[in-house]
Amino acid sequence: MSDHDPRNGGYQLDDQVGFLLRLANQRHTGIFQELITHDLTPTQFSTLIRLSEHGAASQNHLGRMAAMDVATVKGVVDRLRDKGLIGSRPDPGDGRRSLISLTEAGELVIAELKAAGSRITTETLAPLEVAEREVFVGLLRKLT
DSSP: OOTTOGGGTTOOGGGOHHHHHHHHHHHHHHHHHHHOOTTOOHHHHHHHHHHHHHOSEEHHHHHHHTTOOHHHHHHHHHHHHHTTSEEEEEETTEEEEEEEEEOHHHHHHHHHHHHHHHHHHHHHTTTSOHHHHHHHHHHHHHHO
16 A cells, blocks of 8 residues: 555554654664663663752652652662662651662762763764754653
C-alpha cells in the first residue's frame, strides 16, 4: 500500500509524534549508554543529579524531583545504595522517614556525570541548528 493510498486513511506512522519521540529517545539512549560510566541507567543518573542539585531528600520527595513513580524510586535507591553512591540517615525532623543523600563516592562522580550529561545533550541535538535546539527544548518543556 502506498503512502497516498486512500485505504490507509491518511495515517502515516512516520508522521506520528509517539513514533518520532520513540526514535529520538532511542538515539538519545544509545548516546547515553555510550558516554555514561558507573553502569547507571538514565533514572539512576537523574536521581544522582537531583541529589547534587537539592541535597538530601526523603525517598518520596526524591522520586517526585526525578519524575519517578513510587514503585520505581525504591528500586533505584536500593541499586544506587548498593553501588555506594547514596546513603540514608534518619530525618531529624521526622523520625519515621529517612533522608537520602550522596555519599562521598557519589559526590566524587557528580562533576563527571554532569560533563557527560552535557555531552549527551549536545550529541543528541547535533543534527539541529543552534536556534532549532532552543526551540526544540522549549517545545519539549511545554509538553512536559
